[in-house]
Amino acid sequence: xxxxxxxxxxxxxxxxxxxxxxxxxxxxxxxxxxxxxxxxxxxxxxxxxxxxxxxxxxxxxxxxxxxxxxxxxxxxxxxxxxxxxxxxxxxxxxxxxxxxxxxxxxxxxxxxxxxxxxxxxxxxxxxxxxxxxxxxxxxxxxxxxxxxxxxxxxxxxxxxxxxxxxxxxxxxxxxxxxxxxxxxxxxxxxxxxxxxxxxxxxxxxxxxxxxxxxxxxxxxxxxxxxxxxxxxxxxxxxxxxxxxxxxxxxxxxxxxxxxxxxxxxxxxxxxxxxxxxxxxxxxxxxxxxxxxxxxxxxxxxxxxxxxxxxxxxxxxxxxxxxxxxxxxxxxxxxxxxxxxxxxxxxxxxxxxxxxxxxxxxxxxxxxxxxxxxxxxxxxxxxxxxxxxxxxxxxxxxxxxxxxxxxxxxxxxxxxxxxxxxxxxxxxxxxxxxxxxxxxxxxxxxxxxxxxxxxx
Amino acid sequence: xxxxxxxxxxxxxxxxxxxxxxxxxxxxxxxxxxxxxxxxxxxxxxxxxxxxxxxxxxxxxxxxxxxxxxxxxxxxxxxxxxxxxxxxxxxxxxxxxxxxxxxxxx
Numbered sequence: 001x002x003x004x005x006x007x008x009x010x011x012x013x014x015x016x017x018x019x020x021x022x023x024x025x026x027x028x029x030x031x032x033x034x035x036x037x038x039x040x041x042x043x044x045x046x047x048x049x050x051x052x053x054x055x056x057x058x059x060x061x062x063x064x065x066x067x068x069x070x071x072x073x074x075x076x077x078x079x080x081x082x083x084x085x086x087x088x089x090x091x092x093x094x095x096x097x098x099x100x101x102x103x104x105x106x107x108x109x110x111x112x113x114x115x116x117x118x119x120x121x122x123x124x125x126x127x128x129x130x131x132x133x134x135x136x137x138x139x140x141x142x143x144x145x146x147x148x149x150x151x152x153x154x155x156x157x158x159x160x161x162x163x164x165x166x167x168x169x170x171x172x173x174x175x176x177x178x179x180x181x182x183x184x185x186x187x188x189x190x191x192x193x194x195x196x197x198x199x200x201x202x203x204x205x206x207x208x209x210x211x212x213x214x215x216x217x218x219x220x221x222x223x224x225x226x227x228x229x230x231x232x233x234x235x236x237x238x239x240x241x242x243x244x245x246x247x248x249x250x251x252x253x254x255x256x257x258x259x260x261x262x263x264x265x266x267x268x269x270x271x272x273x274x275x276x277x278x279x280x281x282x283x284x285x286x287x288x289x290x291x292x293x294x295x296x297x298x299x300x301x302x303x304x305x306x307x308x309x310x311x312x313x314x315x316x317x318x319x320x321x322x323x324x325x326x327x328x329x330x331x332x333x334x335x336x337x338x339x340x341x342x343x344x345x346x347x348x349x350x351x352x353x354x355x356x357x358x359x360x361x362x363x364x365x366x367x368x369x370x371x372x373x374x375x376x377x378x379x380x381x382x383x384x385x386x387x388x389x390x391x392x393x394x395x396x397x398x399x400x401x402x403x404x405x406x407x408x409x410x411x412x413x414x415x416x417x418x419x420x421x422x423x424x425x426x427x428x429x430x431x432x433x434x435x436x437x438x439x440x441x442x443x444x445x446x447x448x449x450x451x452x453x454x455x
Numbered sequence: 456x457x458x459x460x461x462x463x464x465x466x467x468x469x470x471x472x473x474x475x476x477x478x479x480x481x482x483x484x485x486x487x488x489x490x491x492x493x494x495x496x497x498x499x500x501x502x503x504x505x506x507x508x509x510x511x512x513x514x515x516x517x518x519x520x521x522x523x524x525x526x527x528x529x530x531x532x533x534x535x536x537x538x539x540x541x542x543x544x545x546x547x548x549x550x551x552x553x554x555x556x557x558x559x560x561x
Contacts, residue, residue, distance in 0.1 A: 071537035204484070241530035248517050248526045399479055413501055414475035421472050445544045 004034040004364040005371055006356075007055040007087070009080060011041050011063040018210050019143040019277040020063055023093075026348035027059065029147070031356065034364075035371075037378055041067070041076060042449045044438035045377065051082050052370040057359055058087035060111075062095035068103045069237055075443040077107055084111040089359040094118045095142060098173070098272045101127040102235040108135060117354055119274035126233055126270060141297075142228075143277020144348045145284065145341045152218045152286040155330050161196035161323070162188060163220030163287075168202050172239040174231030174257045174267045179311075183292065187224050187309060187316070194320050200224075217285035222323060224309070225282070226292035229273035232257065232266045239263065283340040288333040290319060297346070305336040381430075398448035400431045401438070470494045471502075478505045481555050486510035514555035522554060 010024050028036040034056075041064050067076050084090050090113045094104060097120050108116060108131040116131060118124070121139040125132055166184045169177040181202050188200035199220070208216050217223065234240055242262065257263040275296060282289050291300075293308040302308035307319050307329070323329065340346055399418055422428055438444030470492070477485040486509040489495055495503060516522045525533050540547050 071541055074538065075541070236534065238530040238534060241533050245526040245528075245530065245533065248523070412479075414478040414505065417475045417502075418472060418479065421468075446541050446547055 002364050002366060004031075004057065004360050005055045006031060006034045006036045006057045006059065006360075007053070007083075008036065008038050008059045008061060009041055009064050010038060010061040011067060013063075016063065016209070017277075018213060019281070020061075021210075022146060022348065023143070023351070024061060026144075026352055027355070030349045030352040034360070035375070037375055039378065041080065042443065042447070043378075043381070044434045044441065044444060044449050045374075046437055047440065049370060049374060049377070050080065051086075052368070053083060053374050054086045054088075054365065054368060054371070055083075056088045056361065056364055057356060058084055058090045059355060060090065060092045060113075062093050065092065065094055065104060065107070066096060068100050068107065069240075072443070072447055073103065075446055077110070079441070079443045081111060084113075088361065088365070089114045091115045091117065091355050091359065093140070093355070095274075097127045098230040098233050098270075099240070100235070100237040101233060103237070104128075105130050114359060115355070117351075120229075120272045123270045123272060127272070138354050140351055140354050141277075141346065142274055143280050144351055145280050145344075145346045146214075147348065149284045149341055150214070150218070155221045155286075155288060155333060156326050158219050158221045159197070160199045160220045162191045162222045162224065162290075163199045163216060164188070164223050164225070165200075165207055166202045167204075170240060170243060171257050171260060171263060172232060172234055172243040174263070176229055176231035176268075176271055176273070178256060180226055180228055183226055183309070183311075184224050186313065187290065190313070190316050190320065191222075191323075196323070214281060214285055217282055217287050220285075220287050221326070221329070222288050222290055222307075223278070223282050224290040225276060225278050227273045227294055227296075228276045229271065231268050231271050232263060233270055233272070239266075280340055280346065283333075283336045286333050286337055288323075288329040289336060290323075299339050299345075300336065303332070305332060305339055307332065397431065397434075400428070401435050401448055471498070474498060474502055474506055478502070478509055481509055481512075481514060483510055483513055512555075516554050516556055519550075519554040521550070 006027065008024060008027055012020065012024070024038060028038075064076075067073055070076075090111055092108060092111075092113045092115070094116060095118075097104060097118050105128050107113075108128065113131065113135055115136045115138065116128065117138050117140040118127075119140060119142045120127065124137055128135075128137060131137070164184050166181040168181050171178070184200060185202060188198050192198045232239065239262075243260065246260065257267040279289070279291075279296065289306040290309050291306040292311060293302055296306075300306055303322075307322055309316065309319050399415055400422055403415070403419065422431065434449065438449045470489075473485075474489055474495070476482075477489055486506050490506060490510055495506065498506070517526070525536060528536070540550060
């Protein structure tokens with residue numbers, strides 16, 4: 001019996017968050033009756049293969065769509081356009097829609113997207129003025145409850161009192177985007193002064209990625225957060241360019257939306273907010289959350305599932321006092337875990353259902369030879385990512401790609417080392433094939449082919 | 456930018472490969488992390504020297520005079536300029552190497 005052919009396009013990087021990887025793997029896990037394949041957008045493919053594959057459903061993940069911020073976007077979106085046209089249905093999973101949303105809107109029209117999944121549930125006519133007329137737009141979450149939850153220590157046994165990592169968001173997203181980092185840093189100052197052990201940072205180099213993040217959360221008694229989002233829409237990313245140029249021209253870089261006239265005019269007209277995946281990550285780790293009072297999926301109650309910290313920090317002493325009562329906080333963490341994780345209401349199945357319900361036809365199309373060829377080509381490439389093989393560093397792949405294409409290149413010490421290692425591993429032939437496949441490609445010519453399979 | 460993931464049971468020194476990759480990609484963040492590792496003391500002198508150099512320097516787009524000049528142009532000119540550069544892959548590569556920002560690709 002033939003199965004539905006589902007192709008997921010992604011753009012995983014070695015620094016991708018675990019949530020993004022879980023997001024992608026959910027489709028294979030929750031669609032057991034479909035043949036789900038993953039294609040990295042930069043994966044070189046044999047000539048003509050892309051133009052002949054006809055999936056029943058093409059799912060485009062948000063990490064791919066986030067390349068719209070880069071100058072490479074015209075080449076990236078054109079590379080797989082034929083594939084989208086040959087697909088029966090196309091689903092786009094968007095995030096950070098408020099940034100370069102007109103590019104996203106135009107892309108939806110160009111690829112004839114049938115359904116858009118977005119974490120934003122308000123002002124969609126601003127973000128998708130063209131798409132909203134023709135396309136089904138559904139609200140989803142940025143993250144879901146992980147399928148398997150590792151056991152965690154009780155709060156009293158954890159070494160860190162307050163732990164969190166935040167990014168200092170750029171000024172062009174408005175005051176609301178900055179509020180998250182501000183709240184975290186300000187609250188951590190209060191907590192530190194009260195004598196607690198704090199591990200909070202907004203420096204990029206302190207970032208924790210992949211499986212290390214849940215491990216870190218399991219060592220923290222408390223974490224602090226709020227909904228993420230923006231209060232300014234930046235249709236083409238030009239506001240970002242203006243703010244960045246202004247920052248470079250000036251010696252100080254403490255600009256906020258309030259201190260820049262062209263942002264002040266726009267700030268606060270909209271509020272695009274979304275629930276952060278950290279809500280689930282913290283609940284799964286059994287960490288007690290300190291959150292700004294808000295509507296969290298309609299299921300979290302202040303003082304029952306989280307400790308509410310007011311926007312103006314007016315109740316900070318009350319929260320600090322509550323943090324000293326670990327028994328009570330343990331109950332809060334347990335109820336939050338029960339509500340978000342154990343209830344099963346927010347599992348990845350919900351995302352998969354939102355993505356595919358009503359779009360997969362009753363009878364799958366016949367399996368064409370090209371689909372089988374694609375599957376066997378991708379699985380051969382996957383073999384190289386098995387744990388017993390090697391997870392290649394992107395740079396190593398890039399280096400070999402460049403060396404193969406430029407015979408006159410003078411190798412440096414480090415480059416020679418990598419080349420030798422690659423040939424020892426017997427990967428030279430495979431890399432040569434990949435480079436040959438990418439030679440006539442407009443995207444590969446402009447960016448090194450960087451590829452990572454979902455392993 | 457790059458979280459280096461190398462897991463191997465082959466006779467390839469994963470740490471050495473890691474160091475080389477950080478040098479090639481000019482990645483200050485990864486280089487700094489590798490230098491903290493005690494294994495970095497057993498590296499060949501030239502490689503360790505290069506690694507320290509990468510960790511010490513902070514490449515930024517604004518180091519390049521062409522890029523710096525573009526900050527005085529309107530945003531839409533920058534937008535079009537960036538895309539025009541990509542019409543010539545060779546020019547794109549050259550600019551990236553020149554600004555030492557090629558690690559941003561990864």
